[in-house]
Amino acid sequence: MQPVPTQRKCAIRIKGDPKLYVCGRDEKVLLALESAGQAAINVGCRRGGCGVCRVRVIAGDYSTAKMSRAHVTEEEEAQGYALACRLIPATDLEIETAFLGREARRERLQPATSLEEE
Amino acid sequence: MSQEGLLRPGIAQLRVLDIDEAITHYVDRIGLDFVSKEADGRVYLKGYDEFHRHSVVLREADTAGIDLFAFKADCQESVDGFRKRIEEYGLEVEDVPAGEQPGVGPRIAFTIPSGHRIELFAEMDLSDNGPETSNPYTWKTEPRGMRAQRMDHCLLYGPNIDKVEEFFTKVLDFHLPERVDLPDGTLAIWMTVSNKAHDIAFVKHDEPGKLHHLAFFLEDWNDIGHAADLMARYDISRDVGPTRHGITRGQTIYFFDPSGNRNEVFSGGYTAYKDHPTRVWDGNHVGRGIFYYERQLNEAFLSVVT
Numbered sequence: 001m002q003p004v005p006t007q008r009k010c011a012i013r014i015k016g017d018p019k020l021y022v023c024g025r026d027e028k029v030l031l032a033l034e035s036a037g038q039a040a041i042n043v044g045c046r047r048g049g050c051g052v053c054r055v056r057v058i059a060g061d062y063s064t065a066k067m068s069r070a071h072v073t074e075e076e077e078a079q080g081y082a083l084a085c086r087l088i089p090a091t092d093l094e095i096e097t098a099f100l101g102r103e104a105r106r107e108r109l110q111p112a113t114s115l116e117e118e
Numbered sequence: 119m120s121q122e123g124l125l126r127p128g129i130a131q132l133r134v135l136d137i138d139e140a141i142t143h144y145v146d147r148i149g150l151d152f153v154s155k156e157a158d159g160r161v162y163l164k165g166y167d168e169f170h171r172h173s174v175v176l177r178e179a180d181t182a183g184i185d186l187f188a189f190k191a192d193c194q195e196s197v198d199g200f201r202k203r204i205e206e207y208g209l210e211v212e213d214v215p216a217g218e219q220p221g222v223g224p225r226i227a228f229t230i231p232s233g234h235r236i237e238l239f240a241e242m243d244l245s246d247n248g249p250e251t252s253n254p255y256t257w258k259t260e261p262r263g264m265r266a267q268r269m270d271h272c273l274l275y276g277p278n279i280d281k282v283e284e285f286f287t288k289v290l291d292f293h294l295p296e297r298v299d300l301p302d303g304t305l306a307i308w309m310t311v312s313n314k315a316h317d318i319a320f321v322k323h324d325e326p327g328k329l330h331h332l333a334f335f336l337e338d339w340n341d342i343g344h345a346a347d348l349m350a351r352y353d354i355s356r357d358v359g360p361t362r363h364g365i366t367r368g369q370t371i372y373f374f375d376p377s378g379n380r381n382e383v384f385s386g387g388y389t390a391y392k393d394h395p396t397r398v399w400d401g402n403h404v405g406r407g408i409f410y411y412e413r414q415l416n417e418a419f420l421s422v423v424t
Contacts, residue, residue: 042417042421043418044378044418044421044422045355045357045374045378045379045380045422045424046355046374046378047355047374047375047376047377047378048135048182048377048378049135049181049182049183049374049375049377049378049379049424050182050378050422050423050424052418052421052422066135066136067135068135068180068181068182068377068378068424069180069181070181070182070183
């Protein structure tokens with residue numbers, strides 16, 4: 001009987017950081033980075049809402065869980081932007097921080113204050 | 119009745135990314151009671167110790183954050199009186215018809231200088247699942263999850279804090295138990311319309327309309343510990359605590375809902391009366407004001423909002 005192949009974990013590289021981080025294929029990248037003590041990617045809500053862990057994936061395949069469109073629009077998602085707390089690797093990944101300061105966030109999107117929207 | 123006009127926070131409507139995950143979080147974990155899900159998809163919830171139909175509304179959307187925070191008034195005449203004062207102050211008032219939320223009478227809505235939508239209303243149906251009023255037990259059915267008694271207050275982030283303070287104190291008759299004043303101006307204000315240490319608070323921030331947290335009241339420090347145990351067991355994203363705030367003296371945990379909206383479980387806090395002086399914190403002591411034991415602010419407190 002063939003042994004069941006164990007799925008290799010994925011290597012995560014952050015641009016400008018010489019260290020290599022390890023993330024399971026069912027794990028969110030931010031949580032793996034946080035438990036390894038890295039500091040380049042900010043840790044905020046860890047649930048796709050606040051946007052402080054915004055990154056761009058430079059190389060590799062991945063999937064994402066639902067994230068706030070205030071921080072990653074559909075178009076940006078297609079260009080490789082994601083929130084690291086919603087990012088699940090399928091292969092080794094290379095990422096870079098794409099954190100938007102408050103100023104940039106304010107200019108992108110005004111908050112939804114009307115009940116009539118959507 | 120000595121408390122007239124506005125009585126208390128009445129409704130918070132939050133945006134969530136996934137309504138089913140949000141229901142699990144707010145009902146099973148925090149312990150709110152499920153009231154209804156309506157045709158437009160909004161979900162209505164209440165704390166077990168709340169008398170009225172609902173206090174928390176969840177709306178599925180593609181962003182997280184807060185749609186509105188509403189205060190309940192003693193009668194419609196009060197709401198009409200506030201409308202006049204709000205318009206005289208220079209804010210545009212919008213009417214929300216009765217029934218826009220089930221069981222709720224007409225509301226008035228306006229956007230304050232921090233970019234938040236605030237509403238006032240006088241009428242809401244009593245819940246058919248409220249606390250007992252005849253020879254009552256402490257609770258009818260044992261509380262679930264973190265045993266949240268009620269939706270308690272919110273902390274909002276936005277610009278023009280000085281104008282917000284002026285509006286709430288001069289137009290809506292709030293008083294100000296506590297504030298943080300830095301050399302370059304006011305950083306934060308804690309305001310109440312009742313005698314809780316705060317019903318609403320604001321921190322200066324350059325993005326308008328942001329939510330820092332929505333808080334739920336727990337009975338005591340033991341229940342805060344129990345809430346922390348639930349956060350560990352159910353992998354709830356925790357921010358800070360269990361700890362205490364110097365400001366309000368409340369015992370607290372900050373954590374996040376599955377859409378990244380920050381929640382707080384809060385117990386204690388002093389009693390604030392209108393004739394009490396405002397407690398003032400300066401930049402050298404604000405760390406102890408926010409996190410009493412840690413004695414320092416973390417970066418997330420000032421920057422992580424939805």
